[in-house]
Amino acid sequence: MGFFRKKEKKMEKLIISKSLDENMKRLKERLKDCDDIVYKEFRVGVEQNLRFLLVYVDGMSSRDMLNDAVLNALMVHAREVPPEAKEPGEGLYKLVRYGGLPASELADKDNLEDAILAILIGDAVLFIDTTEKCIIIGAKGWPMRGVSEPNTEALIRGPRDGFTETFRVNTALVRRRIRDSRLKLKQLRLGKRSFTDIGVMYIEDIVSPELLEEVFRRISTIDIDAIIESGYIEQLIEDNCMSPFPQISVTERPDEVAASLYEGRVAILVDNSPFALIVPTTLNSLFQSPEDYYDRWYVASILRFIRYFASILSLVLPASYIAVTSFHPGILPDKLVISMAAAREGIPFPVVIETFIMEVTFELLREAGLRLPVPIGSAIGIVGGIVIGSAAVEAGIVSPIMVIIVAITAISSFSIPNYSLSVGFRMLRFFLMILAGVLGLYGIMLGVLLILSHLVKLKSFGIPYMSPYVSFEGSDFKDTIVRVPTFLMARRPILLARNRIRLRNNRNLINRPEQESERDDKE
Amino acid sequence: MIRNNDIVSPYQIAMITIMTVISVEVFSIAADTADILGTDGWLVIVILGIINIFTAMVIVRLNSIFPGKTIAEYSQIIIGTVPGKVLTSFFAIYLIIVIAYVTRVFTEVVKMFLLFRTPTEVIMLSLILVSTYIVRGGVECVARINELIFPILFIPFTIVMLFGLPNMDFSNLRPILQTPPGKVLASIPRMIFSFGGIELALYYIGFMKEPKKAYKSLIISVLFILLFFVMVIVFCIAAFGAKSTTKAIWPLVMYIRGISLPGLFIERLDGVILSLWVLTVFTTIVTVFFTASYSISKVAGTREQKQYVLPLVIIIYYLALQPGSLAELYEWGNAIFPYAVSAFMYVVPVMLLIIAGLRKLEVKQNEGN
Incomplete structure (x- = not known):
C-alpha cells in the first residue's frame, strides 16, 4: 500500500x-x-x-x-x-x-x-x-442509449422520457422542466480512479440551507476508488445502514426529480447511472407516484389509499393467518373455522411451517422470474403457478386457504410503488411471521411496535422519516393518504421548503365567469 | 451533523398526556365507579376531570416559570439541590412502580384473553424490552411515537365501540343523579388514580419551546380523557346494568366480547381490540419509562439517560413479578396509587409553585432574560 x-x-x-x-x-x-x-x-x-x-x-x-x-x-x-x-x-x-x-x-x-x-x-x-x-x-461522443421510457416506473399518464446513462443528458432533462436561474447544479468529481461526475441539483431559494450543507458535507466525506452507480453514493451517505427502509429515494424519471426540487429537496445525479437520488425522503413520499399529481385528485387519493392498504396487508397477512389459526381461532366465524379446519385435514405440518414453505417458494419464484428473459420468465410463471397453485395442494402439503393467502400477499406486495421499500416489507413479513408463531396476535403487535419505533427513530437528512405523521402540521397532511385537489395545495412542505407559497387559488375566478366577462367588456 | 432537536410540540404534549393517562385502568374503570356510585359512576369522573383541569393549569404555570427546564431540574432551583434530588428520586421510584404495575395488569389481561398457556414472564419481558428500544431514542422519539399511535388506536376503537350500540339498553343508566353529594365527594379519593399520568407533563413541558402553549394542549387532553372515560362507563353500564358491571373484573373487555358482527370476516372483536390495546399500554410504559430514566440521570448528574434504561428493566421485571395473583396486584395498586398519585399530581406541583412564588423566582428569571 x-x-x-x-x-x-x-x-x-x-x-x-x-x-x-x-x-x-x-x-x-x-x-x-x-x-x-x-x-x-x-x-x-x-x-x-x-x-x-x-x-x-x-x-x-x-x-x-x-x-x-x-x-x-x-x-x-x-x-x-x-x-x-x-x-x-x-x-x-x-x-x-x-x-x-x-x-x-x-x-x-x-x-x-x-x-x-x-x-x-x-x-x-x-x-x-x-x-x-x-x-x-470538448469532443465527448461515445455511444449512448437514447432517452426512453423507464421500465420500472411506467405510468399511465405522464411524460415518457427517462434518464439515461449520460450525466449531461440527465441534467438537461431536469433543466428543461425548471427554466429558472435559481435552479443550481453543482458538479464535482468523485472516485479516486473513476473520476465520476456527480451533480447536486437544488433550487436556491426553496431548499433549506442546513439540508444543502448537510448533503455537501456527507458527499465530501466519500473517499472511494470508484463510483459505478448512484447506489454507491446512496449507501455511503444514508443515515442508517441497518434499516430495512430506504432513506434516499431513487428514480429514473426527470419529472419526479423536478417535482422534488420544487418541494425543496435535493437531487444527486451520477454519471453512468440512470437513477437519480432524492434526499431527504419520507415514508410518505415513497408511497407517492408522479401520476398522483397528473390524475384528478380523487383518483389519486383512492390509489394512495389502496397502496397503503396493500402495504399493510403484505406485511401482516401471513402473520395474522398464523396467529389466528394457531392461537385465536375464536375470533373467526364458526363456519369459517370449520371449513378451514376441514381444508387443513391431513396436512402434516403446523401452520407456521406451512406458511413458511409457501412464502419461501413464492420468494424463490419471484427471484427466478426477475432475472430471466421474458419468454423463459413466463415459463417460470406457469411452472410456479402449477407448483404453488394445485400440485402442492393435491399432494397434501399445504391447504388451499394457504394458497389464497400467499396469492393475496404477493399481489399486495407488488402494489407498493417503490421497489426497495417493498423488499424491506418482504423481509419484515418473515420477521412478523416468526413472532406470530411464537406469541400470536400479541407477537404481531409487538413486532408492529418495533417497526413503528424504528420508523419513528429514523431520520433522513434531519427530517423525521415518518413526517408529516409525527410532526403535526395541517397543511402537510394535504399530500398524504388523501391527495387534496391541486388548487388547495398552496404551500410547500414545512419541514423542507423555505419559500412556501406555491400557487394561488384560482377556484373563485373560474366559478364566476360573469364577472370575468364584465371585466372584459369594460376593457 | 444534524442532531436530534429534543423539542416537543404543543400537539405532542396533548398526545403524550392522553396516551399516558388512558392505559390499563380503562378495562376496570366502569366496574370501579359502578361499585362506588352505581349508575352515577360517571359523575365522579366528570368532577375529577374538572379538578384536573386546574391541576393541569398549575403544572403549566409552574413549568412556564422555568422555560426549557423539567421538574427534575427546576425542583433543585426551588428547594435546593439536595432536597430537589431527593424529590426527583422519589418521583423516579414512583414512576418505576407505575411501569411495573401497568405491565403486570396488562400481562394478566393478555393471559386471560389472548395467550392462555404462555408464561407471564415471557409476555412481560417482551413488552418491556420492546419499549426500551424507543426509550433509548430520547424524548423526541417518545413524543413522536405517541403522536403516531394516537390515530391508529382511537379511530378503530371508537368505531368498534359504536358497533355495540344494539346491545345497549339506555334505561339501565337510570336513576340519574340520585346519589347524595356527600357520597360523591367521598368517592373522589378512590378514583383519583384514574387520571394519574398528567403529572408527567411536569417533565415533558420542559422540552417545549414555548411552555405557555401547553395550557391549551393540556386542557384539551384532560377533556378528551374525561369524555373517553365517561363514554366507556356509560356504554358498559348501558350494556350490562350497574350490578353486572360491578361483578365483572374488566367490563370493557366483556363489552367488546359481546359485540358480534354477523356475516363479517371477523366475528368476535375482543382479540383484535386487545391486541390494539397493546399500543396504548406500550405508549404509557414508554412515556413513563423515559421520565424514570431521565429523573435518574438528573439525580446522578449525567447528560444522557440511555445507560439507565437496561438496568431499570431488571428492576421493573422484578417488581412486576412480586404480586402473586391478580387480586393481590389490585390490592397493592389500591394501597399505593391513591396516595402516590395525589402526592405527585397535586401536592408536589402546588407546593413547588407556592415556594417558587414566595422566593420570587419568577422575577429573577425575567431579569436573567
Whole structure:
C-alpha cells in the first residue's frame, strides 16, 4: 500500500514542456499499454513547419467532430486564409486557440496531469510544438442509449422520457422542466480512479440551507476508488445502514426529480447511472407516484389509499393467518373455522411451517422470474403457478386457504410503488411471521411496535422519516393518504421548503365567469 | 451533523398526556365507579376531570416559570439541590412502580384473553424490552411515537365501540343523579388514580419551546380523557346494568366480547381490540419509562439517560413479578396509587409553585432574560 502511494505521489506534477516530442514521450510513458489512445501528429502551415499533436481515446470522442473542427480547420483551411502565424510560440498558440478551432468547447491547461484526465474523460487534447500549454477540445461522443421510457416506473399518464446513462443528458432533462436561474447544479468529481461526475441539483431559494450543507458535507466525506452507480453514493451517505427502509429515494424519471426540487429537496445525479437520488425522503413520499399529481385528485387519493392498504396487508397477512389459526381461532366465524379446519385435514405440518414453505417458494419464484428473459420468465410463471397453485395442494402439503393467502400477499406486495421499500416489507413479513408463531396476535403487535419505533427513530437528512405523521402540521397532511385537489395545495412542505407559497387559488375566478366577462367588456 | 432537536410540540404534549393517562385502568374503570356510585359512576369522573383541569393549569404555570427546564431540574432551583434530588428520586421510584404495575395488569389481561398457556414472564419481558428500544431514542422519539399511535388506536376503537350500540339498553343508566353529594365527594379519593399520568407533563413541558402553549394542549387532553372515560362507563353500564358491571373484573373487555358482527370476516372483536390495546399500554410504559430514566440521570448528574434504561428493566421485571395473583396486584395498586398519585399530581406541583412564588423566582428569571 505504502509503495503504491509513494509511486502515485511521484507521478504527480507533470508539467508540459516546450518540446512536442518530450510531451509525446511523457504521455506515452504514462499511458503505456493503453492501446485505445490515438496520437495524431500533423503539420500545419504553408511550409508545413508547425507541428501539432492531437490525443484522444478511440471510441469516446466524436471522430466527425474532430475531423471537422480540428483537423480540417487546421490542415486545410488555415493554409488558405490569412492571418498566418509566422512565429511559433505564444502567438501561434493564441491564433489557434481563439481563431483556428471552430469548436464550441475549448479550455487551456498547462498541466499534463489535467490533460491526461481530460483525455480519459473523452475530450481531445491538442498539443502545439514550442508552447507550454495545451488546448482541451470538448469532443465527448461515445455511444449512448437514447432517452426512453423507464421500465420500472411506467405510468399511465405522464411524460415518457427517462434518464439515461449520460450525466449531461440527465441534467438537461431536469433543466428543461425548471427554466429558472435559481435552479443550481453543482458538479464535482468523485472516485479516486473513476473520476465520476456527480451533480447536486437544488433550487436556491426553496431548499433549506442546513439540508444543502448537510448533503455537501456527507458527499465530501466519500473517499472511494470508484463510483459505478448512484447506489454507491446512496449507501455511503444514508443515515442508517441497518434499516430495512430506504432513506434516499431513487428514480429514473426527470419529472419526479423536478417535482422534488420544487418541494425543496435535493437531487444527486451520477454519471453512468440512470437513477437519480432524492434526499431527504419520507415514508410518505415513497408511497407517492408522479401520476398522483397528473390524475384528478380523487383518483389519486383512492390509489394512495389502496397502496397503503396493500402495504399493510403484505406485511401482516401471513402473520395474522398464523396467529389466528394457531392461537385465536375464536375470533373467526364458526363456519369459517370449520371449513378451514376441514381444508387443513391431513396436512402434516403446523401452520407456521406451512406458511413458511409457501412464502419461501413464492420468494424463490419471484427471484427466478426477475432475472430471466421474458419468454423463459413466463415459463417460470406457469411452472410456479402449477407448483404453488394445485400440485402442492393435491399432494397434501399445504391447504388451499394457504394458497389464497400467499396469492393475496404477493399481489399486495407488488402494489407498493417503490421497489426497495417493498423488499424491506418482504423481509419484515418473515420477521412478523416468526413472532406470530411464537406469541400470536400479541407477537404481531409487538413486532408492529418495533417497526413503528424504528420508523419513528429514523431520520433522513434531519427530517423525521415518518413526517408529516409525527410532526403535526395541517397543511402537510394535504399530500398524504388523501391527495387534496391541486388548487388547495398552496404551500410547500414545512419541514423542507423555505419559500412556501406555491400557487394561488384560482377556484373563485373560474366559478364566476360573469364577472370575468364584465371585466372584459369594460376593457 | 444534524442532531436530534429534543423539542416537543404543543400537539405532542396533548398526545403524550392522553396516551399516558388512558392505559390499563380503562378495562376496570366502569366496574370501579359502578361499585362506588352505581349508575352515577360517571359523575365522579366528570368532577375529577374538572379538578384536573386546574391541576393541569398549575403544572403549566409552574413549568412556564422555568422555560426549557423539567421538574427534575427546576425542583433543585426551588428547594435546593439536595432536597430537589431527593424529590426527583422519589418521583423516579414512583414512576418505576407505575411501569411495573401497568405491565403486570396488562400481562394478566393478555393471559386471560389472548395467550392462555404462555408464561407471564415471557409476555412481560417482551413488552418491556420492546419499549426500551424507543426509550433509548430520547424524548423526541417518545413524543413522536405517541403522536403516531394516537390515530391508529382511537379511530378503530371508537368505531368498534359504536358497533355495540344494539346491545345497549339506555334505561339501565337510570336513576340519574340520585346519589347524595356527600357520597360523591367521598368517592373522589378512590378514583383519583384514574387520571394519574398528567403529572408527567411536569417533565415533558420542559422540552417545549414555548411552555405557555401547553395550557391549551393540556386542557384539551384532560377533556378528551374525561369524555373517553365517561363514554366507556356509560356504554358498559348501558350494556350490562350497574350490578353486572360491578361483578365483572374488566367490563370493557366483556363489552367488546359481546359485540358480534354477523356475516363479517371477523366475528368476535375482543382479540383484535386487545391486541390494539397493546399500543396504548406500550405508549404509557414508554412515556413513563423515559421520565424514570431521565429523573435518574438528573439525580446522578449525567447528560444522557440511555445507560439507565437496561438496568431499570431488571428492576421493573422484578417488581412486576412480586404480586402473586391478580387480586393481590389490585390490592397493592389500591394501597399505593391513591396516595402516590395525589402526592405527585397535586401536592408536589402546588407546593413547588407556592415556594417558587414566595422566593420570587419568577422575577429573577425575567431579569436573567
